[in-house]
Each structure stands twice: as C-alpha cells, then as structure tokens.
Amino acid sequence: MSMQSIIFEPIGIIHSLHKIKEGTPIQPSRLHRSPGEVELFPEFRAGLKDLEGFSKIFLVFYFHKMTDSLLEVTPYLDDQTRGIFATRAPSRPNPIGLSLVDLVSIESNILKVDGLDILDGTPLLDIKPFIPDIDHAEGISVGWLEGKTPHFKTHKADDRF
Numbered sequence: 001m002s003m004q005s006i007i008f009e010p011i012g013i014i015h016s017l018h019k020i021k022e023g024t025p026i027q028p029s030r031l032h033r034s035p036g037e038v039e040l041f042p043e044f045r046a047g048l049k050d051l052e053g054f055s056k057i058f059l060v061f062y063f064h065k066m067t068d069s070l071l072e073v074t075p076y077l078d079d080q081t082r083g084i085f086a087t088r089a090p091s092r093p094n095p096i097g098l099s100l101v102d103l104v105s106i107e108s109n110i111l112k113v114d115g116l117d118i119l120d121g122t123p124l125l126d127i128k129p130f131i132p133d134i135d136h137a138e139g140i141s142v143g144w145l146e147g148k149t150p151h152f153k154t155h156k157a158d159d160r161f
C-alpha cells in the first residue's frame, strides 16, 4: 500500500465562547454549559436534511491551535506520560478532534449546540449523528483512565497542548 497525503477542506467553522485553551472543558459535559454555534458553509446545507431529529451529534474537527505533534504526553487527569493514542490529547500526528455535543436547534446552515470543548474558530471536518445502538457499549475497559473518568465532567484545560 502506498502512503499518500490526504487533503480535507473544512466544511464549516465552530463558534465557541472559548477563545483560549486555558479554562476550556477537556471533554463535553452537561455539568458545565458550553453553548456555541456550528456554521456550516452554505454549499453543504443540503446535507443537514433530517439531522434535526437527533439530540446528540459528533463534531469531527481540526485542532488548528495545536502546538506540537507528540507520541507521548502527560494527559489531563494524570501525572505520567501516556502514548498519544491512549489519550484524547490534541497533540496528535493527525490533529483530529471528536466531540459529542447536544444539538439544540438548526436554523438554515447554523446549528446551535451545547457542550463544546472546542476553541472558537475551529475548522469543522464532519458531522455525524450519535446513534446509541452503535455508539454505546457495555463492559468496556478504560485502561489507565480507570477511576478517573468522572473528572472529565468537571476538569478544565491548561495550556499544556
């Protein structure tokens, strides 16, 4: 298999109250309101047809303010290094983010959402509906995050990534 570059164009922009990394939630959580808007570029608007019936959506986005690409990081909620692929840290070889947010409403090409852990101005790559029977699993292991995951709901970022 030959290696090749992949070029994506953003399909929209995420507008959020979070202008800097410090203080931004480290994951979407209902414990802190974090409203914002997803502005889908008008040429993609037809793709929103039938999305309004879904209460949660995945936003796939580009971590455009990532500083370094790293293979090991000291992630939030820990004090030792972990392999980047065992974390959700932004400093990835391909800096792609995935956030599950509440879909509040859709007006034309603007989606009102809540639960953003995403910086203002972030380029949007894709939107997918959350489907419980596909996206939920029982009896899973969370490795080094065992016992730490409740803190995702309350923890805020610093400037480490």
Ligand SMILES: C[S@@+](CC[C@H](N)C(=O)[O-])C[C@H]1O[C@@H](n2cnc3c(N)ncnc32)[C@H](O)[C@@H]1O
Residues within 6 Å of the ligand: 020, 021, 022, 024, 025, 026, 027, 028, 062, 063, 064, 065, 066, 088, 089, 090, 096, 097, 098, 099, 100, 117, 118, 119, 122, 123, 156, 157, 158
């Ligand atoms: C730990 S990441 C998790 C993002 C997503 N939920 C995921 O799992 O891929 C969330 C943090 O990334 C940082 N962040 C958000 N948007 C960013 C962007 N566009 N560029 C760089 N860093 C960003 C913020 O500090 C935020 O607290």
